[in-house]
Amino acid sequence: MDFKYETAVTLAQVAEAAGVGESTVSRVLRNHGSFSGKTRDRVMAAVERLGYVPNRIAGTLASAGSRLVAFVVPSLSNIVFADVLRGASSTLEQNQHQAVFAVTDYDPAREEALVASMLAWRPAAVMLAGYEHTQGTVRMLRAASCRIVELLDIDGVALDLAVGFSNHDAGCRSAHYLLQRHYGRIGYVGHDLERDTRAGKRYAGFCETLSAGGSPLVDREIHAGASSVENGRLGLERLLTRSPDLDAVYFSNDDMALGGYFHCLARGISIPSQLAIFGYNGLDIGRVTPQPFSTIRTPRVATGQVAAQLVVENAPAQVVDLGFELIEGATA
């Protein structure tokens, strides 16, 4: 079977059908410049009749102004990035921009390759997660004439725009909370901190605050792989095998914490009396568990929205701190 590669209707054909010049059609379609109501009607009629769909490839090339926004995110399965994309995509749509994306799997080298390939589309902006990029990535981005937005992190020096919150502070706040509640033998269960540098920053802040408070971290279990509910469960199991006398555990995020929570349920460990659990992200699921999670809620959708807004209005370089909110649940 063969496919209909009928050449699409072009603006020139519309112009001819409407009996006007090409530029007139262009003006009418973009509602820019002047034209009479009569011509507009004629043009629109022709557009309708022929089923004309403007070719943005050509339009972009001619006007040198791209309406593409490139997202280079570590993962799509991670609800965090899905939320950011969702927030951004509605704002972008409303402003006639298009989202293009690529997934790095938390690999900086892949990020570099993907940024290169994205830049070939001459996007209006490139959106990245966090501050940790290869030299090559930074060089390319600097050389490109597009906006750069670093998302979900503000602990560092921004290349251009940055929208998010301080992961380091989030770690500190979590530690404060636990100390305040008189937990004293605290452990940590996390995933690959080298790759997820934002989790690394939270961990660092958490440990600093614990130490400053006189109750340094007792033990930790760090899984080399990605964050997941399963790894959280496994991590807590291992941690408790080594250090059964912990009274609280900080998880690298809510997914991991949920795994820990399941482990406790399965083993009959009562929460929080025997063991307190503290997470990060404030996922919806943590509000539906039999005991709502103690965690930190991050403004993920808002991060996407604000980032998109700044790009759309071509705002000056700046760092926007959206903050976060500590949720006092029932698990710690």
Added chain:
Amino acid sequence: MDFKYETAVTLAQVAEAAGVGESTVSRVLRNHGSFSGKTRDRVMAAVERLGYVPNRIAGTLASAGSRLVAFVVPSLSNIVFADVLRGASSTLEQNQHQAVFAVTDYDPAREEALVASMLAWRPAAVMLAGYEHTQGTVRMLRAASCRIVELLDIDGVALDLAVGFSNHDAGCRSAHYLLQRHYGRIGYVGHDLERDTRAGKRYAGFCETLSAGGSPLVDREIHAGASSVENGRLGLERLLTRSPDLDAVYFSNDDMALGGYFHCLARGISIPSQLAIFGYNGLDIGRVTPQPFSTIRTPRVATGQVAAQLVVENAPAQVVDLGFELIEGATA
């Protein structure tokens, strides 16, 4: 502060710097046609020196062959679509294609608008969820000279390519399983079936099989909103208030089922002896709960991969049934 809108380096500049013609540079860059090793080195050196990044906008316009693939998905927060995108995006990348996306929020009218806007990029293919589209959407897609891929559903007539599995059959299989296990008073908890038509097909198949088996559905609770863990919990609570004597409940998917599971945990309802729970999707999280979920695992990532592969190789129109797998967990 102002931004560096330095005009980017063009192929012509590279050609000049390398002392060769434009087409030679083009050939070298695309590794197509013939050129000497010497010239290749000269060209590559110039590319490197100038930091040249090819402009795909121009390239696409000139070659009339787009390497964009447009995804119009109902939701990104739903892990199902994130998985499909993930599967597709790696395959696409390997073949120098780019994914563009837009989110419909399960609204057919938005789908139509977004398809129109996507078509303006002259994509090589448009990927959609399922078969239910507005007349306008179908007309536009038919008129466009691009491949159309309908994902995650094969219960219907495909426009061009379709990759997925039968949701209707999945519903039937689930019912069979429950009947076989001698559950007899069966209920259903679901979300908006009008919008999520695939869930609707499962529901239909499920009910048919139950009736045929002599144990028609006893009661159902359908939440008007989207699927979520919270709505699953709420739904089960309501259902049990009305029909406390059910012995099994089928959920529209694992997210909803997880909510139901949490409800049981919170209320001390023992699973599966007091109440059996059956889900759909086979999410990872369902394997980590204290009792692994009884559910149906769907090939989401594979759906994305296969769809991308077919597009890349411009395969003839066809329907690919990837099937599904029933997982005998501990909840039913």
Added chain:
DNA sequence: ATGAAAGCGCTAACAT
């Protein structure tokens, strides 16, 4: 208010 014509940066014949 409208049309003509010159590009935008590249690819793809067609020469040589």
Added chain:
DNA sequence: ATGTTAGCGCTTTCAT
């Protein structure tokens, strides 16, 4: 093996 030359389908001056 390499250069020359038309476009691709628009937008954008610049006339009129």
